[in-house]
Amino acid sequence: MSEKVMTTKEKMALITRNLQEVIGTAKLEKIIAERDLVLYWGTAPTGRPHIAYFVPLSKIADFLLAGCKVKILFANIHAYLDNMKAPLELVEYRTQYYEGVIKAVLESIGVPLDKLEFVRGTDYQLSKEYVLDVYKLSSLCTLRDAQKAGTEVVKQVSNPLLSGLLYPGLQALDEEYLKVDAQFGGVDQRKIFMLAEKYLPSIGYEKRIHLMNPMVPGLTGSKMSASDPNSKIDLLDDEKSVNKKIKMAFCEPGNIENNGLLSFAKAVIFPVWSLKGLGHFEIKRKKEHGGDVTFNTYEELELAFKEEKVYPADLKSGIAAAINVLLQPxxxxxxxxxFKKLSGKAYPAVVKKDLTPSEQALEEFSKVKMVVGEIKEITNHPEADHLYVTKIDAGEECPRTIVAGLAKYIPKEELLNKKVVIVANLKPMKLRQVESNGMIVAASVGDKVEIVSPPSSATNGDRIVIEGVSGEPEAQLNPKKDTLKKVLEKLSTTTIDSKPTVVYLDDPLLVGGGSCTVNSLIGAEIK
Structure with missing residues (x-):
């Protein structure tokens, strides 16, 4: 791609396009009018990078083309401290893997890399000066501010680790030690950016500019995640795998609000096509289905899909073809x-040991995501007398709809505004034409049914755990493996401290510093 001299206005437009928010616009414009902007973006080298990395990297391509100096921070200490899952040697291999993949992606887009620099956290985060600043910041930052800053990016649990409170401050200090003008990240990091703006001046450092990308949902409609095989496409997936995963993507006719395919097209495909000079976005169709169709702008594509001139199958085929064009180089x-040798060292094959029945049961429990929810609305199902349709606040952006077979047992008024335990990682399914996204956990003895209740100290979204089990739940339970059925069979109620308490084998279900209970049923089945 040939270089050209850009005006300040052109640089500003390229740097800020498709961003959701910029904090420090006047300062940004002043700097780029005088010299190259220096900014950084950080990532922890943990799981394999997936196609969602094209979202920040396509913006980094914009920054490089605008003449910015870009530093990519590999937060290897953070990756090592992520529950101590990987030794430092393994993290180093993963850092090299990330560096290779990111370079390959940016080169495939066609941007110059002469102003790109890779930095490791260990390059400066173990220095005497940095550690002293950590202590200084810790003496000034309040517990409330640290908790608030991490709410969007640090896993929220009832009994959080100290590291989660320190993390936002450490990220703020990175701005000073990397000697940058700006930090780039997703809008989910906004509260961390605000903490940096508040506290860096208090220890003698200046505020930085903050550039924020919108959050792009995954192909399932939720955040793109390496732990969800249906939500993520590996950057080295072959064409057949890409086509298969896109075919499984969540995509409702005319729905432009919760559509990971459209979001990816807006954030990545159209900007990258523009950078690569590829022209329009094309969807190939049979003549009887309207023939091939092209779009010069994202807005044209969105409107066509909204008006159902482009159907889900059309959009999926076009996105799959575009992703394969992106990934082929x-x-x-x-x-x-x-690189294959490096890949084997970075992500060695896991040899799974034979588990005892007790270990197997604990592993099964860890795969089920039970969380605290609160019933905010409840109505009778329009087509089934025995079903309720509930709207439940589970600490998420929007309440989730759950259809529950409780109408014959518990009056609506006893359930409204009640905190309950829900299974949150079931595959969505339609029950008499109403889609249900989970299940409410209840206990039963004969024809008596009672809701499983978390303690009053629990917060909506808190995960239900048992002592000593902290594994990650599956993104979505595979119905063929009957994991939930096996877990429910091992749940029951017994008396602990004079309360009817829900136990898994002999261990109570814990959340918010207390146990999950029922009103009166002892020896009940859980379903």
Whole structure:
């Protein structure tokens, strides 16, 4: 791609396009009128980078084309401290893997890399000066501010680790030690950015500019995640795998609000097509289905989908083809014996040991995501007398709809505004034409049914745990494996401290510093 001299206005437009928010616009414009902007973006080298990395990297391509100096921070200490899941040697291999993949992606887009720099957290985060500043910041930052800053990016649990409170302050200090003008990240990091603006001046450092990308949902409609095989496409997936995963993507006709495919097209495909000079976005269709159709702008595509001139199958085929165009040069560049050897070291095959029945039961429990929810609305199902349709606040952006078979047992008024335990990672399913996204956990003895209740100290969204079990739940339970059924069979109620308490085998279900209970049923089944 040939370079050209850009005006300040052109640089400003390129740097800020498709961002959701910019804090420090006047300062940004002043700097780029005088010199190159220096900014950084950070990532922890943990799981394999997936296609969602194209979202920040396509913006980094904009920054590089606008003449910015870009530093990419590999937060290797943070990756190591992530529940001590990987030794430092393994994290180093993963850091090299990330560096190779990110370079390949940016080169495939066609941007110059002469102003790109890779930095490791260990380059400065263990220094005497940095550690002293950590102590200084810790002496000034309040517990409330630290908790608030991490709410969007630090896993929220009833008994959080100290590291989660320190993390926002450490990220704020990175701005000073990397000597940058700006930090770039997702809008989910806004509260961390606000903490940096508040506290860095208190220890003698200046405020930085903050550039925020919108959050892009995954292909299932939720945040793109490496732990959800249906939500993420590996950057080295072959064409067949890409087509299969896109075919499984959540995509309702005319729905432009919760559509990961459209969001990816807006954030990545159209900007990258513009950078690469590829022209329009094309969807190939049979003549009987309207023939091939092209779009010069994202807005044209969105409108056509909203008006159902483009159907889900059309959009999926076009997005799959575009993703394969994006990934092909990355596949080719990294198809070397050296990179394959590095991949094996960074992500060695896991040899699973034979588990005892007790260990197997605990592993099964960890896969089920039970959380605290609060019933905010409840109505009778329009087509089934025995069903309720509930709206439940589970600490998420929007209440989730759950259809529950409780109408014959518990009056609506006893359930409204009641805190309950829900299973949150079931595959959505339609029950008499109403989609249900989870289940309410209840206990039963004969024809008596009672709701499982969390303690009053629990917060909506808190995960239900048992002592000593902290594994990650599956993004979505596989119905063929009957994991939930096996877990429910091992749940029952017994008396602990004079209360009817729900136990898994012999361990009580815990959340918010207390146990989950029922009103009166002892020896009940849980369903």
């Amino acid at each position: 990355v596949r080719e560049k990294l198809d070397t014996p050296e």
